[in-house]
Amino acid sequence: MLRLAVDLAILTVRNNALHVLVITRGKEPFLGSLALPGGFLRAGEDLRAAAVRELREETGLDGRDMHLEQLATYGRPDRDPRGRVVSVAYLTIAPDLPAPEAGSDAASALWVPISKAQSRLAFDHDDILRDAVERARTRLEFTTLATAFCGPTFTVGDLRKVYEVVWDQPLDPRNFSRKVLNTAGFIEATGQKRIPQLGRPAALYRRGDQQTLNPPILRSNGGPELEAISVDR
């Protein structure tokens, strides 16, 4: 009997590294293994609603004000030992939250650096995670999604750090600053400043109205892999 699941790849930036939220499985199959949070679709439930519900149940996060987009659907016949389970994966972007693991059923949820999670996840969740990271990298090129990694206010340096961490490549602070500030609607000045531990105070900004970046901020390196361009599982 076929069942439909929803899995979540929740990404954030912590300690200068891209992290993913994983849970330790509390039951078979893959008891004790790491996996992406997720669960089965309920009768009459919309796909996105199921994603929001799982986000709350398994992690305690509120999906209403977070970025949540459908990633791809994974349906290899043997991907779940319990039987035929097709999974619709969602990509979620979260700011670095103070208590991300707090929640009712979320005792086992924890942030793990991407590099530590890769090749250690249950089911085909390694595939999902890889596709999620590549999607996020591409989104940073063509949309203002990077601001979703930041809190309500942030500095240009914070935003640059997001790009550097997600892309895993250093960026020139001056050129980045110029590009971001010249893109109307990307970020808006708040008029306030943040005094850092060290160095000159930086102006604080908030998200702008613009969703897409035109022109885009292209990665110098490589570009998207074919794998990610033609996701098909």
Add this chain to the structure above:
Amino acid sequence: MLRLAVDLAILTVRNNALHVLVITRGKEPFLGSLALPGGFLRAGEDLRAAAVRELREETGLDGRDMHLEQLATYGRPDRDPRGRVVSVAYLTIAPDLPAPEAGSDAASALWVPISKAQSRLAFDHDDILRDAVERARTRLEFTTLATAFCGPTFTVGDLRKVYEVVWDQPLDPRNFSRKVLNTAGFIEATGQKRIPQLGRPAALYRRGDQQTLNPPILRSNGGPELEAISVDR
């Protein structure tokens, strides 16, 4: 009871217009209406395999040498009056085929211009078609997918026509030529020429090895809609 379907948005360029392959439904619901070809996933069948099978069954096309990529998954609870049906949509790009409607069960398959199909399709297939067209437009910007609309050999003019028709905007032939020919691995010269009805003979090319375009060929106009960036149904 939940069932999983696979639907196909098969696009091609005919008579200087973007066309989609639709079928006339032979049974309820939506008897007699136009719809995208598709069908239910079989037990133990891979998602992509189901797409390839439906492509052959309903249209007589061979998906092995065509572009076939997963588009998105549509799961609104009320999208199918028969009950809960979640559908994984695939995008297929085909060259203008001599006998596209020939096939066993494909008597009712026909090519329809996008503009004629929009707002006339059964289920939520209008949504799928809209997303498919937007995906194709974006693919042309960042990948060499345009060659999938052409036959084994084609001229730069043919390729430009694909861009103009899919993007629905005229392009400067000289600048387009320069950009395409300066992109290594996009197209390869065959050494042959095609004598047209009118005008100077044009050199014939075939697809190159490159899959991605770096730098991309960006649409001057608009850019992708937010709708298409965050497909979520």
Add this chain to the structure above:
DNA sequence: TGAGTTTGTGTCAATCAGACACTAATCGCT
């Protein structure tokens, strides 16, 4: 032969990305 049409090369100015010099503002330390 000449008009018409499409292909292909070349030019030019404006724009953009990358590299980098330099100033500004704050810290801790002496």
Add this chain to the structure above:
DNA sequence: AGCGATTAGTGTCTGATTGACACAAACTCA
């Protein structure tokens, strides 16, 4: 108070790319 260290922000220069367009090349048809 003064100095070095560090981060923020502005400005400059160069090379590459884009868009607009002139013009030559190759062919058909009348």
